[in-house]
Amino acid sequence: MLKKYALKMGIGMKKIHxxxxxxxxxxxxxxxxxxKFFGGLIxxxxxxxxxxxxxxxxxxxxxxxxxxxxxFCSIPVQPNEQKETVFTxxxxxxxxxxxxxxxxxxxxxxxxxxxxxxxxxxxxxxxPLATM
Numbered sequence: 610m611l612k613k614y615a616l617k618m619g620i621g622m623k624k625i626h627x628x629x630x631x632x633x634x635x636x637x638x639x640x641x642x643x644x645k646f647f648g649g650l651i652x653x654x655x656x657x658x659x660x661x662x663x664x665x666x667x668x669x670x671x672x673x674x675x676x677x678x679x680x681f682c683s684i685p686v687q688p689n690e691q692k693e694t695v696f697t698x699x700x701x702x703x704x705x706x707x708x709x710x711x712x713x714x715x716x717x718x719x720x721x722x723x724x725x726x727x728x729x730x731x732x733x734x735x736x737p738l739a740t741m
Contacts, residue, residue, distance in 0.1 A: 623649040648690040
């Protein structure tokens with residue numbers, strides 16, 4: 610019971626690592642990456658996760674979700690266990706995005722067993738397609 614209270618306070622939660630196969634992508638291409646789950650103090654289940662491509666405008670400090678993908682699941686993760694899954698996310702074409710003054714991030718949001726949410730974010734560079 611003490612472990613569940615510690616978990617609700619964020620102590621002993623599972624760790625999540627998000628990575629992409631490349632650091633730079635072109636508009637209209639596909640981002641591929643992986644998610645690693647590391648077990649915490651008690652067994653938990655990942656009930657849902659969302660992978661978002663977020664544009665952060667440097668001038669006005671606003672964030673916008675450009676693309677999103679949700680996965681409903683039931684992934685059990687035992688203490689000290691490690692699991693892995695992959696994801697893909699399509700980058701919009703140039704006419705769908707305003708890439709000037711934007712930084713881009715892939716953010717993964719996780720809904721766990723006990724209604725706890727965790728988020729992890731990694732920066733990616735998106736450059737325009739070369740015009741001929």
